[in-house]
Amino acid sequence: MKVSIIIRTYNRAYIIGEAIESALNQTYGNFEIIVVDDGSTDGTAAAVEKFRSEKVRYIRHDRNRGVSAAGNTGIKAANGDIIAHLDSDDLWKPEMLSSLVDVLRRHRQIGAVFCDVEVDRGKSISSIVSSMRAFPKLLASRARSDLDVFLFSGREMYLCLLEEVPVKPTAVLIRRTVLDELRGYDESWCSGEDWELYLRISKHYGFGYVDRKLAVMRVLEDSTLSRLQEEDKSSLLQLAVSEKKGLRRDREALEAANRAIARHCKDLGWIYLHSGRRMKSISTYALGFAETGHVPLAMRAGVALMPLSLTAGLKKLLPSSDRSLTP
Incomplete structure (x- = not known):
């Protein structure tokens, strides 16, 4: 071969x-x-x-x-x-x-x-x-x-x-x-x-x-x-959302897609927030919450409205599995 x-x-x-x-x-x-x-x-x-x-x-x-x-x-x-x-x-x-x-x-x-x-x-x-x-x-x-x-x-x-x-x-x-x-x-x-x-x-x-x-x-x-970290995460998020639309009643696959969407939204929201694009960060967290119902994403959207110096307090509110990506 x-x-x-x-x-x-x-x-x-x-x-x-x-x-x-x-x-x-x-x-x-x-x-x-x-x-x-x-x-x-x-x-x-x-x-x-x-x-x-x-x-x-x-x-x-x-x-x-x-x-x-x-x-x-x-x-x-x-x-x-x-x-x-x-x-x-x-x-x-x-x-x-x-x-x-x-x-x-x-x-x-x-x-x-x-x-x-x-x-x-x-x-x-x-x-x-x-x-x-x-x-x-x-x-x-x-x-x-x-x-x-x-x-x-x-x-x-x-x-x-x-x-x-x-x-x-x-x-x-x-x-x-x-x-x-x-x-x-x-x-x-x-x-x-x-x-x-x-x-x-x-x-x-x-x-x-x-x-x-x-x-x-x-x-x-x-x-x-x-070089393309942001573009890569954005593309992966778009693909996960697109793939999810075709899953219909496949519960197992829908759950996997939702976990991916939640993670990509957390990553992208963090990138946007720390590069000065606060509103884009908030909208990304909101999109993730709307798609998945993952409550910590809604919390992130709210915390993103605060000055960055105050966001460390979010770690105390999030489950331990989410803290590594705290804004």
């Missing part, structure tokens, strides 16, 4: 070589690397040229079109049976591909497989899964199919993904046939495009999971996660 590794990049000449090297150092050898330069204005082309070979191809957009378009460009150019996306500021451990490809080979019924991620913020290192709420509960409820490997139905992953995103683009392999069927990324998304895609996949296919930190996600100042 051949893997097409797509590296989407924009102005990452200073670091992209490290990502390429980590891909070239995989113990699994049947792969190609496709670097999609999304209109960089730095020395990205020269940085990639150092690695150009039969395994490494370079494609450039004439202008910056966004991560979704770059992903689709890579998918269209790929020759592999399996698609992987390695972000240009991230790294893979040598056994990443071999471990995940093995799961796809042995379990034909799943459409994708992912692993845990080591998150490197410079001053601290953590695990993606350890920061989640819904996914660890799902793990605890399932028996391993073998050492470190779990299999989830599409329904199980859909409910989990409604609430949170344990699947990170740099740590997932997806069958090419699945992406062709679902037509890849929605190019209207500039951030959060991965969640939208995984939700669509979960409506048709199961997922595999390898309980090992085989990828390293580095959170840098110029990363999409850092």
